[in-house]
Amino acid sequence: MLSITPLEDLFWFLVREYEIRYSKLVNVEEQTESFTYRIPIVGNVIIDDGLTSLIKIPLVQRLMQIRQLAHTYLFIPGANHSRFEHSIGVMEIASAIAQLLRRTYSKISEILSEEDVLILKASALLHDLGHSGLGHALDGVTGRLVSHMSEVYEMYLFEPKKLDLAITTYLLLENEQLKRAITEFIGKSRIKYERNLVQKIIAQVVVEEWDPIFSELTSKELKLKYRVMQMILGSIKGIGGINSDRLDWILRDTHHTEAHKYLLEEQHYQTFESKLKELRKFIEELLKGARTGEKDKKIAKKYIEINFQGETPTLKLSSALEEAISYLRGVLYEKIYESFTRSLLDSLYTRLVYTCMRVLSYIGHAVAGLETLTRALIAYLLEPDQVLLDLTSRILRYCKVINIKALYNIDDIMLSFIHRGADLTQLVENITVLTQTILDPKFDSLYVKTFNFNVKVLKRPLVKVGNFSFYLITLDYSHLAEIIQRIARTGKTSGMETDIGTAIRHLLIDRALMDPILTYHIPSIEYTINEDLGPELRRDLGQVDIYLLINYYAFRKLDEVIGNKTAKIENIITILNKHAHTPFMFIIVRTTYTPEVPGQIPSKLRENLEKCAERTINELLTRKISELPI
Amino acid sequence: MVVGKVKRKAAISLSGEKMLGFVAYIISKFLIEMERKIQEREGSEREVTEILYGELQRIVFEELPREQRLALFDSEEEFKAALKALSECGIIEYDEKRNVVKIRDRRALERIAKLISGSPFRHEVKLYDEYVRRIDRAVEATVK
Numbered sequence: 171m172l173s174i175t176p177l178e179d180l181f182w183f184l185v186r187e188y189e190i191r192y193s194k195l196v197n198v199e200e201q202t203e204s205f206t207y208r209i210p211i212v213g214n215v216i217i218d219d220g221l222t223s224l225i226k227i228p229l230v231q232r233l234m235q236i237r238q239l240a241h242t243y244l245f246i247p248g249a250n251h252s253r254f255e256h257s258i259g260v261m262e263i264a265s266a267i268a269q270l271l272r273r274t275y276s277k278i279s280e281i282l283s284e285e286d287v288l289i290l291k292a293s294a295l296l297h298d299l300g301h302s303g304l305g306h307a308l309d310g311v312t313g314r315l316v317s318h319m320s321e322v323y324e325m326y327l328f329e330p331k332k333l334d335l336a337i338t339t340y341l342l343l344e345n346e347q348l349k350r351a352i353t354e355f356i357g358k359s360r361i362k363y364e365r366n367l368v369q370k371i372i373a374q375v376v377v378e379e380w381d382p383i384f385s386e387l388t389s390k391e392l393k394l395k396y397r398v399m400q401m402i403l404g405s406i407k408g409i410g411g412i413n414s415d416r417l418d419w420i421l422r423d424t425h426h427t428e429a430h431k432y433l434l435e436e437q438h439y440q441t442f443e444s445k446l447k448e449l450r451k452f453i454e455e456l457l458k459g460a461r462t463g464e465k466d467k468k469i470a471k472k473y474i475e476i477n478f479q480g481e482t483p484t485l486k487l488s489s490a491l492e493e494a495i496s497y498l499r500g501v502l503y504e505k506i507y508e509s510f511t512r513s514l515l516d517s518l519y520t521r522l523v524y525t526c527m528r529v530l531s532y533i534g535h536a537v538a539g540l541e542t543l544t545r546a547l548i549a550y551l552l553e554p555d556q557v558l559l560d561l562t563s564r565i566l567r568y569c570k571v572i573n574i575k576a577l578y579n580i581d582d583i584m585l586s587f588i589h590r591g592a593d594l595t596q597l598v599e600n601i602t603v604l605t606q607t608i609l610d611p612k613f614d615s616l617y618v619k620t621f622n623f624n625v626k627v628l629k630r631p632l633v634k635v636g637n638f639s640f641y642l643i644t645l646d647y648s649h650l651a652e653i654i655q656r657i658a659r660t661g662k663t664s665g666m667e668t669d670i671g672t673a674i675r676h677l678l679i680d681r682a683l684m685d686p687i688l689t690y691h692i693p694s695i696e697y698t699i700n701e702d703l704g705p706e707l708r709r710d711l712g713q714v715d716i717y718l719l720i721n722y723y724a725f726r727k728l729d730e731v732i733g734n735k736t737a738k739i740e741n742i743i744t745i746l747n748k749h750a751h752t753p754f755m756f757i758i759v760r761t762t763y764t765p766e767v768p769g770q771i772p773s774k775l776r777e778n779l780e781k782c783a784e785r786t787i788n789e790l791l792t793r794k795i796s797e798l799p800i
Numbered sequence: 801m802v803v804g805k806v807k808r809k810a811a812i813s814l815s816g817e818k819m820l821g822f823v824a825y826i827i828s829k830f831l832i833e834m835e836r837k838i839q840e841r842e843g844s845e846r847e848v849t850e851i852l853y854g855e856l857q858r859i860v861f862e863e864l865p866r867e868q869r870l871a872l873f874d875s876e877e878e879f880k881a882a883l884k885a886l887s888e889c890g891i892i893e894y895d896e897k898r899n900v901v902k903i904r905d906r907r908a909l910e911r912i913a914k915l916i917s918g919s920p921f922r923h924e925v926k927l928y929d930e931y932v933r934r935i936d937r938a939v940e941a942t943v944k
Contacts, residue, residue, distance in 0.1 A: 317927035326869045327931065329819055380875040383865040408877025668890040669824075669908035673915055676821030685925045738889070799915040 173537075175577065177568050180561065181533045181546055188549035195350050196227050209255055211421045212262040212457060220358030221261075221291055227351045229341065233257055233298065235554030239423060240307035241515055242506060244605045249506075251426045253298050253305065259422055260403070261294040263453065264414040266460035267402050267474075271485070273463065274470040277478060281394045285361045289368060290399045292355060293375040296348075297403065297415060300338030302551035303558035306507070309334065310520035310722030313684040314527050315547055322544045328377060330683035331729055335377045337548075342373045375399045380406045394482055401485040410486035412474065420498050421449060423506070433505040442501055445494035452491060508723055511608045513753050514642075517719035518597060519559075524687055525591030526550070526562045529569055532578035559598065566592040586700065587693035590717050593760065596635045604633045604640075617644075618771060624648065625783040629771040632758070638713075639764065641775075643757040643783050647724070650754050651746035653787060654678065657794050658739045664800035671739050675732070677797055682725040690755070692718045695789040699782065710774055712762035716782055724754035757782055819872050821912055823882045824891060826859060826935055827851065827901065828913035833943040847906075853899040856883075859942045867941065868934040 173179045204218035205225055217225065224230055233254035242249040268287045272279040282290070302308050302315075312333040319325055319340060326339045341348060352372075353365050361368060370384045374396045382388050387396060405411030424430065430442040452473050459469045470476075473491055477484045486492065506512065527547060534543025553561060570592045575585050597604055607613070607630075617626045626646070631639035654674055661670040681689040696718045703714055731745055759779055765772050771779075834848045860879055865871040873879040883894040883901060891909055893902040903909065922929040 313925070313927055317925060317930075320930050321926055324869060326865075326871070327927075327934070328871050329873070377871070378874060379865065379871045381861045381865065383869070383871050385866050407874040408881070409875055666908070666911065668905045669911050671889055672820045672824055672886070672891070672908075672912055676912070676915060680819065680821055681921060681925075681928065684927050684931075688921070688924050797915070797919065797921075799911040799918070 175568070175572050177529070177533055177565060177572060177574070178537055180565055180568075181530060181537065184530070184546040184549040184561075185538070185542055188545045188552075191228050191232075192549070192552065193346055195347060198226065200226065207258050209258055209262075210251075210425050211418065211453065212259050215258055215262050219288060219291075220355040220361075221288070221295060223351050223354035223358060224292060224295055224348075227347050229299065229345060229347050230254075230257075230295070230351075232552060232554065233301070236301055236303060236305055237555055238305065238419070239427070239506070240304045240512075240555070241519070241601075242427070242512065244515070244601060245511055245609055246427045246429060246506070248426045248428065249423070251422060253301055256418055256422055257295050257298055259418040260297065260415050261291050262457070263418055264294040264402050265291050266456050267412055267414060268399075269460050270456060270466055270470055271402075271474070271476070273466045275476065277483065278398065278476075281398050281483070285359065285363075286395055286399070288355075288359050288361065289371055290375070290402060292352075292368075293372045293399060294403055294414065296342065296372060297338070297376045299341050299348075300334050300336075302337075303553050303555045304519060304523075307512075307516040307519050308523055308551070309726070310516070310686050310720070311524045311527060311551070312337070314524060315551055317685070318531070318540075318544045318547055322541050326373075326377075326383060328379075330680060331726060332377070333684070338376055339373050342376070343369055371396055371399075375403055378404045378406055380409060397482045398485070405486075410484055412485050412487055416495065416499070417449070417453065420495060420502065421446075421453060423502060424498070427506065429505055430501065434501070438501070442498065445497050448491065448494045449498065508727065508752070510753065511605060513721045513723060514608065514719075514756055515601070515605070516723065517721045517756055518594065520722055521687070521692075521717075521719050522562050522566065522591055522594060522598065523551075523558070525588055526565050528584065529565055529574070529588060532574065532580060536578050563595045563598060566595055583693050583697045586697045590696065590700075590715065593715060594717055594758070596638070597633060597640060597758075600633045600635055607632050618776065625780060627771065627776060627779045627783075630768070637762045638760050639762075641759040641761065641771075641779060643759065643779055644753045645755040645757065645783065645787070646750055647728075647746040647752045647754060648750040649787060650678070650724075651743045651750075653791055653794070654739065654742060654746070656791055657798065660795050661798050661800060664798070666798065666800060671742065673798060674739065674742070677794060679725050679728050679732075682720075682722070683729065686720045686722045686725060690718075690720050690790065691793045692720055695786060695793070698789055699785050702785070707778055710763070711778060713760075714763075714778075715760045717758040717760070718786065719756040719758065721753050721755065724752055727752060755786070757786060820882055820885055821916060822872060822931070822935065823879070824886060824909055824912040825916045825932070826856065826939060827886075827892065827903075828909040829936060829939045830855070830859070830943065831903065831906075831909070833939055837943055849903050851901045851903075853883075853894075853901060855942065856901065859938050863938040863942050864934065868938045870931065870934040870938070 173182060200222050204216050205222050207215045209215055234252050236253040237243060238251050238253050238256050239249040265287060268282060268290055272282055313330065316325065316333050316336045320327065323340060323344065325336055328335050349365065352368055356365055356368055367386055370386055374383060374387055377383065378400055380397065382393060387393065400406060401411035403414055405413040424446060430439055434442055455469050459465055473488050475486050475488060487495070530546055530550060531543060534546055550561065569588050574580055574588070616629045618629055626644045628642040632642045633640050657674055658670050661673065666673065696716065699716050707714060731749060732742060759782060763775060765775065830851060831848050838844060838846050857876065860873060861876065883892065886892045887894045891905045893904050895902060917932060922932060
């Protein structure tokens, strides 16, 4: 293939990468009877069954290079554990629970055979297979990839919040490397089912859908099997489950970060420690019981509630454990996964990778077909964390020096979006400094609230690179509440009474779960604002550029916390205000202006930053109101 | 313990109706298809004001996931919570005892359907369009 730009070289590199790493069949026979891994929380894990056939393939091995907590290691350097470590941990816990239940309850051993436990272990091992580099930090771009994939393949799709499962299911059902590995696994484990059925059981278990999504799984026997497996591996909304996945990540993330030791005040620290102790004790007793076969009944009765009434037995953890988990989970979400630092960095990486995917799409449409383009995009996102970031920076920087507008027929709005994405790579190059600015104990006190919109502006630059200073403005749920109130007023005066809550939720939340950047019109609003910067502002502040970053997790969180009150606007507003500090959009302003007093924000700059925020909100409002069906 | 029970109950109802817009769209599309079918069979323009829950269940838990490969809800409990939320806003009334869904505000349903089917977002985000097309196909196949 002849490439006319380095961008096209990179595109073809990615196409080949997918073929070489993830499509080729693995013909290596293990020379040992077992694989051994030594893993915190679960200890020595010896795998001496057919599962080695799955573990050895590159598609699974890549999980070793995906950090479980993405870039959290930048501010908690211990958070370096991988998705592979987590997957093995989940496999061990799920297997121990299954064996415990089989030995304690004859009804469970009638439902789950020894072979089924192996299928459950395979499901646990493969449950995170579809995670891209940087894991959950890039959840915001998953919709874009699934969008491309579903144009080419007849993919299984789920509710928008579970889009990553669409990729996992696709790999489970279609990837040739994995198909061959599953065949080998079945042969070695002497499983009676055919590969096709095993693939579907695994997929059904991983996606946590209670009703069968495959017609092959509609028999009573198979439904019972996969549902019990689902309740061991995860949990089903409205039904329950033990959720080995969650048990592992709570303990593992806490083990590697020990975040509670420095993020919590004394009183909360004690509570956290005692709840953590309860959970650890359960896992220790469970794993010890699984290895020795002792005290099974006692452990099962103490920690697991099982209900045999109804079509399928239902499983859940004891109330005490559930309560402990709920507390620990809440703290980890607040202090780590949804912390301000994570939110800002996730939003930045999401913007860059999303932009890069747009560039690859333009190239793919110009030089290859849809199928080849999709393969390039899958390969790109499957790259390990650091490779993915390096590729992203290279591609975006090339876009600044190559005339992509002419080559790929890109409109001005998207061109501006891509070029600004390239500017933002300056932040990635200085990510350590940026992160430490946020972690400064005085960070919160550096925020200034402006007059009109109560917008929070950082008094000093996030980072300075050469002549440029990058300032930060944060729009949070209170601003989203304001936007929703204004949209609702317009809707109601136009006769939308009963449906306004549903419409707003669909427009502002559900769609954002598929594509947050287009739902919030980021390319066009950013373009408009930058185009409208008057000569006065430039005279005052020198060169000025504005960048909008959307926080995908703000919408996932909204989806969770709004619950069944969505119908009523008043309730949505109340909930938003209750979590008012959650950022949903970041505005980055890059300027060559240097304040006379470092660390101070002169009123001239502050006023102009406020105008940027005001303009962003107004633009968003105008566009959203125009989408209302009135 | 009462507290524990209350907590569990809350956990079950939580996140019950996140797909409200799509549920409203499914109902609206179903009404249109049913009325079209009646028109073809009977030649009358009778308005459908009630839907059997079982028909919606067939669309959401059989036709959509198994034939159209789109699973919108983890469980029936979750789907029922969505119907209850639409009932709370007065768009429909979900009668659990009779297992029927009565239409309360047809205009509101149509407006939400328009918001979904006629939106430029469908062209911008092909995935969104894919969701809508699969729902359309599932409803059409069920009514057929």
